[in-house]
Amino acid sequence: MAPGGWLVFIDATRDTCRGMTSMEFNDGLTGFTDERARTGATFFTREQWLDLLDAAGATDVLCLPAPDSALAEIGQQVLAARFKADRAAVTPAELHARLAERLPAYMIPSDLQVVDAIPLTGNGKVDRNRLAALAGPAAPGAAADGGAAPRDELERALAGLWAEVLHVPSVGRDADFFALGGDSLLVAQLVGRMRRELPQAAAVTWDDLLRMVLNRPSVAALADRLRATRAPGGAEDSPLVELAPRPADAADAPVVVLVHDGTGTVAPYRALVQELAGRLPVAGLVVDDLDSYLAAEPGTLVGDLADRYARVLLEEGYAKVHLVGYCMGGLLVTELADRLAGAGTEVTDVTIISSYRVPYLVEDDLLAEYVFARMMRADTVRLGYPxxxxxxxxxxxxxxxxxxxxxxxxxxxxxxxxxxGPDAAAALSALRTLAEQPQQERLRAIGSHMSQDEAEFSSLERLTRLYRTVRHSLVTVALHEATPYKGRATLVRQVGEAEVFPGMHRDMGDYWQQVCTGDLRIVDVPGDHFTCVRPPHAQAVAALLGGESQPARSERGLG
Structure with missing residues (x-):
């Protein structure tokens, strides 16, 4: 029974000829111990029912009619009792959301159950068999859903490493590393072992190999990328990667194409991919060659990337697509959609998730590091920012x-x-104190305060390279001049206030109404800029992408 719930029932509490002549007794009820057998009585008395309810922890017990009422002669009582009044109702989804606000992902249980008490055996010990029955499917079961077995020696070697790192008996070639329980700590272990134990990965730098795993989290996709790396005189690396194959019952569905954010990876979409896998085909557009990205001219980079991505999708025969862009990816998807539609591709939808064009050029290190710290979900106040x-x-x-x-x-x-305002002096003092520290110390501090989800980047060398990537993306976004987009688009806007830039939520809708001159729908979803694409909120966004339901509220407008 739910906390605070009421149990209301009617029962006879005494033998009465007038009542019993109209009663019907049924056999066959099982699964309980009949307490009446001890006395041989047909019914529990009024007093016995009150004692039973009291022993069960009921409060606010009501029993009508009263013993001295004329109606009591009928021998029928209406009893009402409230249970668990000292508790609040809670669902597993609410617990998951609460934990996600306070714990890194690797510490959050994959399965949560709400029970009245830990089940005990007859001698008062924890009943592990009953606990096991409450639990959801175990990780080894998930491993069996990874599609076909590995096809060659490289895939078998990769699958073996994954199984050891993830502690599962086997890994299929299409299984998603993160769906099987992988996290940032485990992916770091995997990258290290790949470089030591796989000849195909030995010459790849740690950072580049990490990027490959983040962008290609299946054995099949990663093996394909490693083969291409070793091929002599190979073609240009493709930014296109399959994230979830087309299900048999989605033959006519558009491919959901997830476009990378400012880090160049599709890592922020992990939870969305897991929600969409098995329902829709999913692909990603990523940056593998980080050096080329950092060397590119930021003023034209969004347009240049859109040109390249359109060419790749057309060459690969993507005739029907649903383009999705989170953060910087939102700026890319409207440009990409415009190019694809002009070339004859059917763009069924464009979805922009918590995306924003920086309205100013960030040249100051402190502000760039502040934005970087927010993206890494480090606590900026503990770092010394205002x-x-x-x-x-x-x-x-x-x-x-x-x-x-x-x-x-x-x-x-x-x-x-x-x-x-009155707080300006304190804010300026905090910023000036930070400015006195060398940048390496400030970056090292960001690394020490980062979420465990980003732990693979916490070394100073990797952190510095990622910071350079984010800063380059900030400049790129600030210099971008958007092409008006006339097609249908949806802006998925977070309702929470944890933002990369102060005031980001307020400006977001105005910006996209100016860019999207056709039919723009704005949908507000739970979570902030970071958590709106993570569990448990990713489920609502995935439902929106799949056309199943609409989260929160939506409004329509013309830019």
Whole structure:
């Protein structure tokens, strides 16, 4: 019974000729111990029912009619009792959401059950058999859903390493590493073992191999990429990767194409891929050659990437697609959709998830590191940044107004703070204290305060390279001039306030209504910029992508 729930029932509490002549007794009820057998009585008395309810922990017990009422002669009682009034109702989904706000993903149980108490045996010990019956499917069962067996020596070697790292008996060639229980710590172990034990991976740098695994989290896809790396005079690396094969019952469905964010990976989509796998075909567009990405001209990079991705999709015969872009990927999908539609591809939908064009050019290291720390989900207050985001936003707006849409190096700490409110002095003091530290120390501090989900990047060398990638993406996004998009589009906007940039949620809808000049739908979903694509909120976004239901509220408008 749910906490605070009421049990209401009617029963006879005494033998009465008038009542019993109209009763019918049925045989065949099993699965319980009949307490009446001890006395041989036909019914429990009123007092016995009250004692039983009290022993079961009931409160607010009501029994009608009263003993001295004329109706009591009928021998029928209405009993009502409330149970578990000292508890609050909670669902596994609510527990998962609460844990996701406070714990890294690897510490959150994959299966949660709400029970009244831990089941015990007759001698008061934990009944492990009954506990096991409550649990969901075990990880080894999940491993069996990985499709066909590995096809060659390389795939068998990879599958063997995965099985050892994940502690599962076997891994199919199409199984998703993260769906089988992989996390950032395990992927770091996997990359290290691949470099030591696989000749095909020995010459690949740790960072590049990590990027391959993040972008190609199946044995088959990763093996294909490693073969291409070793092929002499091979063709240009393809940014296209299959994330979930086409199900047999989705023959006519568009391919859901997930476009990378500012890190160049599809890692933020992990939970969405797991939700969509088996329902829709899913592919990803990724950045494998990070050096080329960092060397590219940021002012034209979005357009250049859209040109390349359109060419690849057309060459691979993608005739019907649903384009999805999270964060920086949102800027890419409208450009890509425009090019594909012009070439004859059917773009069924464009979905933009929590995406935003930075309205100013970030040249200041402190602001770039602040954005980077937010993306890595590090606690910016513990890092020493100002506690009041309103003051930070006002400071950035004042600086950009002075410098024509730019935040030059040193401009935040050099501002007087005039007109920024009573908290300006504390905010400026915090920023100036940070500026006195060498950048390496600041980055090292970000690494030590990062979420465990990003633990594979926590070494200073890897953290610095990822910071360079994010900073390059910030400049790229700020310099991007969007092409108006006339097709149908959906903006999935988070309702939470944890944002990469102060005020991001407020500006997001206005920006996309200007870009999407056709039919734009805005749908608000639970979570913040980071958690809206993670469990448990990913389920609502996946349902939206699959056309099954619409989360939260939606509104339509023309840009």
């Amino acid at each position: 506690e009041d985001e309103t003051t930070t936003r006002a400071l950035v707006e004042a600086v950009t107004a002075e410098h024509g849409g730019r935040v030059p190096h040193g401009s935040l700490t050099g501002h007087s703070g005039d007109g920024l």
